[in-house]
Amino acid sequence: MFLQKRRFIFCLVLGVILFVPIFSQAASLERSFNIQTDYDYFSRNKIETQLIRTTNQIYFYADKDWWNNLFAKNQVDSIIYNLASEFEYKIYPTLTNLFGKEDSPGIDNDSRIIIVLHKMKPAIGGYVQIEDNYSAQIYPRSNEGQIIYLAADNILSLPSNILNYHLAHEFMHLITLNQKPNTETWFSELMSEFTGYSLNYNSDNTITKKRAQNLLYSTETNLKDWKNSDKDYGKVYLLGLYLKEQFGNQIFVEALKYPSNDGVISLDQALKKISPSLSFDEVYPVESSLREFDRVYLNWLVANLYNTCDSNNLKYCYQNEALKNYSTIAYSYYLPFQSKSSLSVTDSISVWTGKWQKITGGQGTIKLKFTIPQETPISKIPYIIENNQGKKTLGFLDFTATNIQEIYVNDMGSKNVAVYFIPFLGSSGQENKTYYYSWEAQNLGNDSQTEKQIIEKLTRQIEELKRKIVQLQMQLAFQKAHQSDQSCSFVFGRDLYYGMTSTEVKCLQQFLANLGSAIYPEKLITGYYGPLTTAAVKRYQAMKGIMTTGYFGPITRTKVNQEL
Numbered sequence: 001m002f003l004q005k006r007r008f009i010f011c012l013v014l015g016v017i018l019f020v021p022i023f024s025q026a027a028s029l030e031r032s033f034n035i036q037t038d039y040d041y042f043s044r045n046k047i048e049t050q051l052i053r054t055t056n057q058i059y060f061y062a063d064k065d066w067w068n069n070l071f072a073k074n075q076v077d078s079i080i081y082n083l084a085s086e087f088e089y090k091i092y093p094t095l096t097n098l099f100g101k102e103d104s105p106g107i108d109n110d111s112r113i114i115i116v117l118h119k120m121k122p123a124i125g126g127y128v129q130i131e132d133n134y135s136a137q138i139y140p141r142s143n144e145g146q147i148i149y150l151a152a153d154n155i156l157s158l159p160s161n162i163l164n165y166h167l168a169h170e171f172m173h174l175i176t177l178n179q180k181p182n183t184e185t186w187f188s189e190l191m192s193e194f195t196g197y198s199l200n201y202n203s204d205n206t207i208t209k210k211r212a213q214n215l216l217y218s219t220e221t222n223l224k225d226w227k228n229s230d231k232d233y234g235k236v237y238l239l240g241l242y243l244k245e246q247f248g249n250q251i252f253v254e255a256l257k258y259p260s261n262d263g264v265i266s267l268d269q270a271l272k273k274i275s276p277s278l279s280f281d282e283v284y285p286v287e288s289s290l291r292e293f294d295r296v297y298l299n300w301l302v303a304n305l306y307n308t309c310d311s312n313n314l315k316y317c318y319q320n321e322a323l324k325n326y327s328t329i330a331y332s333y334y335l336p337f338q339s340k341s342s343l344s345v346t347d348s349i350s351v352w353t354g355k356w357q358k359i360t361g362g363q364g365t366i367k368l369k370f371t372i373p374q375e376t377p378i379s380k381i382p383y384i385i386e387n388n389q390g391k392k393t394l395g396f397l398d399f400t401a402t403n404i405q406e407i408y409v410n411d412m413g414s415k416n417v418a419v420y421f422i423p424f425l426g427s428s429g430q431e432n433k434t435y436y437y438s439w440e441a442q443n444l445g446n447d448s449q450t451e452k453q454i455i456e457k458l459t460r461q462i463e464e465l466k467r468k469i470v471q472l473q474m475q476l477a478f479q480k481a482h483q484s485d486q487s488c489s490f491v492f493g494r495d496l497y498y499g500m501t502s503t504e505v506k507c508l509q510q511f512l513a514n515l516g517s518a519i520y521p522e523k524l525i526t527g528y529y530g531p532l533t534t535a536a537v538k539r540y541q542a543m544k545g546i547m548t549t550g551y552f553g554p555i556t557r558t559k560v561n562q563e564l
Contacts, residue, residue, distance in 0.1 A: 028051070029050060029051050030048065030049065030050050030051070030064075031048075031049050031050075031051070031061055032046055032047065032048050032049070033046065033047055033049055033061065033116050033147070034046050034129070035047055035116075035118060035129075035149065036127060036129065036149070039120050039121060039124045039127060039149075040118065040119070040120060040121070041118075041119040041120055041121055042119070047063045047064075047065075047116075047118050048063075048064045048065075049061035049062055049063055049064060049116060049118075050062060050064055050067060052067065052077070052080070052117075053077065053080050053081070053084065054112075055084040055088060055112075056088055056112075057084075057087065057088050057092060057111075057112055057113060058084050058087065058088075058112055058113050058114075058115055059112050059113070059114050059115070060080055060084070060115050060117070061114065061115070061116045061117070062116075062117040062118075062152065063116075063117060063118035063119060063152060065119075066117065066118060066119050066152045067117075072156060075156065076155055076156065079155055079156070079160070079163070080155070082160060083160075083163055083164065083167060086160075086164050086167075087164075087167055087168075087171070090164075090199065091164065091167060091168045091171060091195075091199065092171070094198075094199060095168065095171065095172060095175060095195060095199075096175070098198075098249065098252075098253055099172075099175050099176075099179070099191075099252075099253060099256050100175065100178070100179060100256075101175070101178065102146070102171065102174035102175045102178055103146060103174060103177065103178035113146070113148060113171070113174075114146075114147045114148070115147070115148045115149075115150060115167075116147055116148070116149050116150070117149075117150055117151075117152040117155065118149065118151075118152055119151070119152050119153060120149075120151040120152070120153075124151055125150070125151050125154060125166050126148065126149055126150045126151060126166050126167075126169070126170045127149050127170070128146065128147065128148050128149070128170050128173045128174060128177075129146075129147050129149060146174055148167070148170045148171065148174070149170075150166060150167065150170070151166075154166065161201045161202075161203070161204075162201070162206070162207075164199070164201050165195075165196045165199075165201040165202070165207065168192075168195040168196065168199055168201065169192040169193070169195055169196065170192070171195075172191055172192040172194075172195045173188055173191075173192050175191075175256075176188045176191045176192070176256065179256050179257070180256065180260075180261045180266075181261070182261040183261045183262075183263060184224060184226075184261070184262070184263050185226040186223060186224055186225075186226050186232070186236055186263060187263025187266070189226070189232070189233065189236045190236040190239060190240050190263070191240075191252060191255075191256060193211075193233065193236050193237040193240050194240040194243075194244065194252050196237075197240075197241060197244065198244070198249060198252075205320070205321070205322035207237070208237075208241065208320060208322045208323065209322050211233060211234045211237035211238060212234065212238060212322070212323060212326055213234075214230040214231055214233060214234030214237075215231060215234030215235055215238055215304070215328060216234075216326075216328060216329055217328075217329050218231050218234070218235070218328065218356075219328075219329065219330060219331035219355065219356055219357070220331070220353060220354065220355040220356065221235050221301075221353070221354055222350065222352055222353045222354075223235070223239075223264075223297065223352040223353075224263075224264075224351075224352050225352075238300075238304070238318075238323075239297075239300055240252075241318065241320060241323075242300045242303060242318065243267075243296070243300075245314075245318065245319045245320070246296070246314075246315060247271070247274055247275060248274075250270075250274050251267070251270045251271065251274060252270075253270075254269070254270035254273050254274060255267045255269070255270040258270060264291070264293055264352075264427060265291075267293045267296075268291040268292050268293040271292040271293055271296060272292055275292075291426070291427050293426075293427075294426035294427055294428070297352075297354070297424075297426060298354070298380070298382070298422075298424050298426070299315045299316060301354040301356070301382075301422050301424055302316045302382050302384075302394065302422060303315070303316050303317050303318060304326070304327070304328045304356070305327055305328055305330065305356050305384060305420055305422065306327075306382075306384055306392055306394050307323070307325075307326055307327055308392055308394075316394065328356050329356075330356035330357055330358035330420055331355070331356065331357050331358065332357075332358045332359075332360060333345065333357070333358065333359050333360075333441070334359075334360055334361045335359055335360070335361035335362040335366060335441045335443055336361060336362075336443065337361060337362065337363040337413065337443070338363075338443065339363070339443060339444075339445040340442070340443060340444075340445070341362075341442075341443045342440060342441065342442040342443065343359075343440065343441045343442075344438070344439075344440045344441075345438060345439055345440075346436060346437075346438040347423070347436070347437060347438070347439075348434050348435065348436050349376075349378075349423055349424075349425045349434075349435050349436075349437065350425065350429070350432075350433065350434055350435065351425055351426070351427070351429040351430065351431055351433070352425070352426060352427075353424070353425055354422060354423070354424040355422065355423050355424070356420065356422055357420065357421055357422070357423070358418055358419070358420045358421075359418065359419045359420075359421075359441050360417065360418050361412075361413075361443075362409075362412040362413060362441070362443045363412060363413045363443060363445065364410070364411070364412060364413070364443070364444065364445045365408055365409065365410050365411075365412070365444045365445065366408070366409050366412050366419075366441055366442065366443055366444060367406060367407075367408050367441070367442045367444055368383075368406065368407050368408075368409065368419065368421075368439060368440070368441050369404065369405075369406045369439065369440045369442075370397055370399075370404070370405050370406075370421075370437070370438075370439045371403060371404050371437065371438045371439070371440075372399045372403045372404075372437050373403065373435075373436060373437065374403060375435070376425070376429075376435040376436060376437055377425065377428035377429055377435075378399060378423060378424070378425055378435075378437060379398070379399050379400050379428070380396050380397065380398060380399065380400075380424075381396070381397040381399070381405075381421055381422065381423055381424075382394065382395070382396050382397075382421065382422045382424075383395050383396070383397060383407065383419060383420065383421040383422075384419070384420040384421070385409055385416055385418075385419055385420075386416065386417055386418040386419075386420065387415055387416050387417065388414070388415060388416070388417050392420075395407070397421075408444075412443075421439075423437060491561045492504060492507075492508065492552070492557045492560060492561060494557075495551070495552060495553045495554065495557065496508055496529055496552035496557075497529060497551050497552065497553075498529055498530070498531075498533075498534050498550065498551075499529060499530075500528075500529040501527050501528045501529070502527060503527065505527050505528065505529045505533065506525055506526070506527035508529075508533070508537075508552060509524065509525045509526065509527070509533055509536075510525050511560070512533070512536040512537070512540060513525065515540065518539070519536055519539045519540055519543070520532075520533075520536035520539070522536075529552075534550035535550065537550050537551070537552055537556065538550045540556070541556055544556075544559055546559065
């Protein structure tokens with residue numbers, strides 16, 4: 001069954017909220033309602049309706065023109081009865097127990113929800129219209145309180161589970177907007193899309209398949225940019241499904257509960273509360289300044305392309321059976337087979353944009369070189385190598401210490417057929433600013449000189465990693481020394497030597513001990529510069545290529561201070 005997308009709007013009034021009483025002892029049998037012109041089939045801004053059913057929690061009004069020309073009134077009445085029962089016994093209690101109440105219209109103490117059926121354009125399934133005082137008057141004014149509008153023609157054309165899904169989706173908007181009245185559209189739609197699978201209205205995966213198809217050919221996506229397109233609904237649906245699979249319903253509960261209208265901040269705080277171990281993600285270390293949600297969002301971008309479920313790591317895939325073989329279509333670049341052929345690209349990216357890109361072609365070994373300008377805050381780029389059997393291997397390029405990274409891919413054209421990469425810029429960038437990055441692919445071929453170049457490059461990378469490890473060990477040693485004795489200064493200011501007793505010697509001993517047993521196995525912190533300390537200094541000097549005298553003089557002292 002074709003799944004129609006849904007939209008919601010805010011109908012807002014600055015200043016004092018105006019309510020026109022429409023209920024006394026019973027609802028008016030006939031009412032006029034302001035409607036959204038862009039969604040109405042006839043582009044009207046107001047319709048005349050009549051009350052067709054009243055339940056414990058709902059007033060159903062129908063467009064008179066549609067209702068009067070309807071031959072299957074009894075069938076529609078039966079469908080609406082079932083829809084109301086599903087709402088009152090499942091949708092309403094489940095969602096309000098999880099997330100809290102909707103903002104009750106509060107008109108003459110009648111808390112029933114108003115649902116209006118009118119003929120909508122084919123692409124529209126429903127929307128909500130609210131009067132509030134939070135924003136500018138950009139939508140038709142409504143004095144009827146909070147209303148759910150549903151596409152009348154869907155009542156007879158869609159199966160019951162999809163109708164239930166539409167109603168739950170729109171009702172969730174009322175709850176979200178009660179909790180976060182100024183929240184961004186993408187976040188409100190994410191919350192509403194979540195309700196479909198949380199209430200099990202998608203047991204046959206009809207909605208999941210449709211939403212996945214909506215995103216399939218999107219070579220890039222921006223989380224916050226919302227144009228009410230199929231692609232937009234696809235991205236929030238699949239993101240919501242991924243979050244539910246990874247963290248359960250609680251992430252949505254905590255995100256809606258958090259007192260901020262910013263969806264990213266709300267999700268970030270929810271992640272910190274329910275999954276603090278994310279701070280130790282191997283992709284982004286704890287020292288990273290990125291938010292937890294940046295890391296999870298990048299994992300989701302990877303899952304849409306990699307989508308390989310490892311029994312020990314499920315964060316780069318979907319677990320839903322309908323998405324078992326799903327993979328977005330990446331933007332493709334072709335590298336010619338000719339030896340020494342190359343391809344250079346400079347691209348732009350904005351905040352909360354992720355791109356799926358792909359390189360095919362080449363023969364033998366290809367070299368990929370990525371350059372990230374200093375002003376572009378991209379710290380990681382995932383890459384995927386796909387072989388001719390469809391197996392994918394995932395890796396990450398790290399730009400936290402350098403703005404240039406290279407990888408070599410062997411056996412292109414024979415064993416391996418494609419290289420994918422996913423540039424992503426999250427909360428570390430500035431809104432409304434364009435950033436740039438570049439990459440180059442070069443076909444190196446299969447000769448022995450190429451292999452020699454690769455070995456030399458890898459050797460240099462290994463040496464650089466060793467240097468970074470030593471540097472980190474030194475930094476850690478100093479931090480531990482400083483934490484253990486607050487009298488230790490950040491630099492050593494004078495020579496230290498055999499026979500001395502001082503606080504600085506004590507700090508030096510702590511520093512050497514923190515380097516490990518290979519440097520100072522005894523780890524005695526006495527403040528006395530004796531034979532054990534002398535031996536430890538000699539070992540450190542040997543490690544740094546300094547003459548091993550055991551004397552902590554200008555050369556050794558300067559080296560330590562430079563490292564620190």
